[in-house]
Amino acid sequence: MSGPNTPIRNDCDECALASRCFPAFISVEKRFRVTQIITTNLTYDKTALLYRQGEKAKHIYIIKFGSFKTYISNPNGTEYINGFYMTGDxxxxxxxxxxxxxxxxxxxxxxxxCKVSFLRLTILKDEFPTLANMAIKVYSQALALSQDLLKCISKQSATSRLATFLLIINRRQNIQNQDPDKIYLSMSRQDIANYLGLAIETLSRVFTRLNESGCIIKHNRHSDLSIHDRDLLQRYASGVEN
Amino acid sequence: MSGPNTPIRNDCDECALASRCFPAFISVEKRFRVTQIITTNLTYDKTALLYRQGEKAKHIYIIKFGSFKTYISNPNGTEYINGFYMTGDxxxxxxxxxxxxxxxxxxxxxxxxCKVSFLRLTILKDEFPTLANMAIKVYSQALALSQDLLKCISKQSATSRLATFLLIINRRQNIQNQDPDKIYLSMSRQDIANYLGLAIETLSRVFTRLNESGCIIKHNRHSDLSIHDRDLLQRYASGVEN
DNA sequence: CCTTTTCGTTGACTTAAATCAATGTCTGTT
DNA sequence: AACAGACATTGATTTAAGTCAACGAAAAGG
Structure with a gap:
């Protein structure tokens, strides 16, 4: 189908994330090689499993749109939420x-x-040394974020934890959002509670309190919020206000 | 009080860590180049500052022996402990x-x-592609550990947190320790409390309880412990026992 | 559209950990 | 060796968050 003169169709060229994904680290003339690295545009329905704990791990996954949670299932049926991931993660x-x-x-x-196999990445790293730079950069970021979260979750009060969580989610959604104060929570209250190390009832009460203090506005859906008083929310997050 | 003393020698060949440090990822015949990458054997006295928050970061540091804490100073004078690092980290x-x-x-x-500048590492990464592999491997490990800690710290009871902490410390010290049950805590109770998100008094009480239950043995120094009933300690850590 | 189920909120009560306060024990200094 | 200051432990009390239970609201499913 594709001869020497036929332009190779490359999904990445049209991707909104291209500027901060793998293509950004590969020279323009060799950009076509990207298709040999990345398996693009895999769709997953809500609740679908990307992979299961204990299985052999062979790929990393870049989120084009949507969101995922990672979790560890405990023998007693509970889940420990490890992290939330959204567009670009x-x-x-x-x-x-x-x-x-x-x-x-x-x-x-x-x-x-889109998924990339560890193996291909290792092989192509020699052809594209900048890919290694990308990996190190991305890892460094991930580690910094992880330490940030550790800070948020240990130590702080329930109010401070949720406020920090909302600010982090908001900051990350702002990259593609038009309204800088809108927050969309794709995860359940139970997931958030779990993640922040709180009981679901406590979380719910804090949501109510943040709403009553005029800090955030809850819309019709549980998942839709707006930040109304960012300054106050930040004071809650830092623990100055209770 | 802060700042390195004079470097003593420049030879990774004699280092006990060589097999799991940079030299391990560089071919034998080019191993001499290591000295041009690594500044070796910088000594720091107890309480000496390795670097300060907000300063320009130019190096990564490999611990040859001893231990460090990383922390964020809050305006109100308190410290938030970010992590503890020991030999090989x-x-x-x-x-x-x-x-x-x-x-x-x-x-x-x-x-x-020993320290390695980001810049040199980037330049030499092209000469030694395996260095990039090392970086990715090490980062991946660090991220996994960080998620482990996140799990330990949020959610769990004070007893479970300390038990998990002690087991992690023990596992990491075992790499160079002769007695597999000995634990040496180079950090203060305040640092541990801070790190685990507990009050120092709570931590002290838990230490006492673990000791009274025969789980751990405290020696004369606050910093010297032994695991006496590893199974029980593990049950505490997992939250089966209280 | 109405029923069923899941998810989120609110209230009453309990509990684990924080705080306040006092005492005990190391460590480093002269 | 004796003292000072920092560090660690223990006790009494308070408080924030957890648990148990009921209710309300939103999805899902026929």
């Missing part, structure tokens, strides 16, 4: 070393991902 | 992306580190 970077999925990942809404 | 991987120290690091005891 890379899932599964922590498994590259051991080659085994340390947690399970499932879609929080209908989502699309 | 690499400090400052999270700053590579932004190039600014996100926290401060200080020695918990008299310690020795």
């Amino acid at each position: 890379i899932i599964n970077m922590e498994s590259v070393d051991q080659g085994i999925h340390l947690n399970s990942a499932s879609a929080l809404e209908n989502s699309m991902v | 690499i400090i400052n991987m999270e700053s590579v992306d932004q190039g600014i120290h996100l926290n401060s690091a200080s020695a918990l005891e008299n310690s020795m580190v």
Whole structure:
């Protein structure tokens, strides 16, 4: 189908994320090689499993749109939420070393991902040294974020935890959002509570309090919020206000 | 009080860590180049500052012996402990992306580190492609550990947090320790409390309880412990036992 | 459209950890 | 060796968050 003069169709050229994804780290003339690295546009319905804890890990996943949670299932049926991932995030970077999925990942809404095999990445890293730079950069970011979260979750009061969580979600959604104060929560209250180390009832009460203080506005859906008084929210997050 | 003393020698060949440090990823015949990458054997006295939050970050640091804490100072004088690092650990991987120290690091005891500049690492990465592999491997590990800690710290009871902490410390010290049950805590109770998100009094009580239950044995020094009933300690850590 | 189920909120009560306060014990200094 | 100051432990009390239970609201499914 594709001869020497036929332009190779490259999904990445049209991707909104291209400027901060793998193509950005590969020279223009060799950009066509991207298609040989990346399997693009895989769709996952809400609740669909991306991978399961304990399975062999062979790929990293870049979220094109949508969101995922990673979690560890406990024997007693409860879930420990490990992280939330949204547009532009890379899932599964922590498994590259051991080659085994340390947690399970499932879609929080209908989502699309592109995947890259560890193996291809290793091989092509020699051809494209800048890919290695990208990897290190991305890992460094991920580590910094992870430490940020650790800080948020240990130590702080329930109010401070939720306020920090909302600010982090908002900051990350702002990259593609038009209204800078809108927050969309694709995960359930239970997931958030779990993630922040709180009981669901406590979380619900804090949501109510943040709403009553005029800090955030809840819209008809549970998942839609707006930040109304960002300054106050930040004071809650830092623990100055209670 | 802060700042390195004079470097002593420049030879990775004799280093006990060589097999899991940079030299391991560089071909034998070019191993001499290591000296041009690594500044070796910098000594830091107890409480000495390795770097300060907000400063420009230019190096990663490998701990040859000793230990460090990384922390963020709050305006009200309190410290938020970010992490503890010991022999073989690499400090400052999270700053590579932004190039600014996100926290401060200080020695918990008299310690020795080797440092590698980001810049040299980037340049030499092309000469030694395996260095990039090493970076990715190490980052992946760090991320996995960080998620482990997140899990330990949020959610769990005070007892479970400390038990998990002790098991993690023990596992990491075992790599160079002769007695597999000995634990040496180079950090203060306040640092541990801070790190685990507990009040120092709560931590102290839990230490006492673990001791009284025969789980751990406290020796004369606050810093010296032994695991006496590992199984019980693991049950505490998992939350089966209280 | 109405029923069923899941999810989120609110209230009453309990509990684990924080705080306040006092005491005990190391560590480093002269 | 004796002292000072920092560090660690223990006790009494308070408080924030957890648990148990009921209710309301939104999805899902026929």
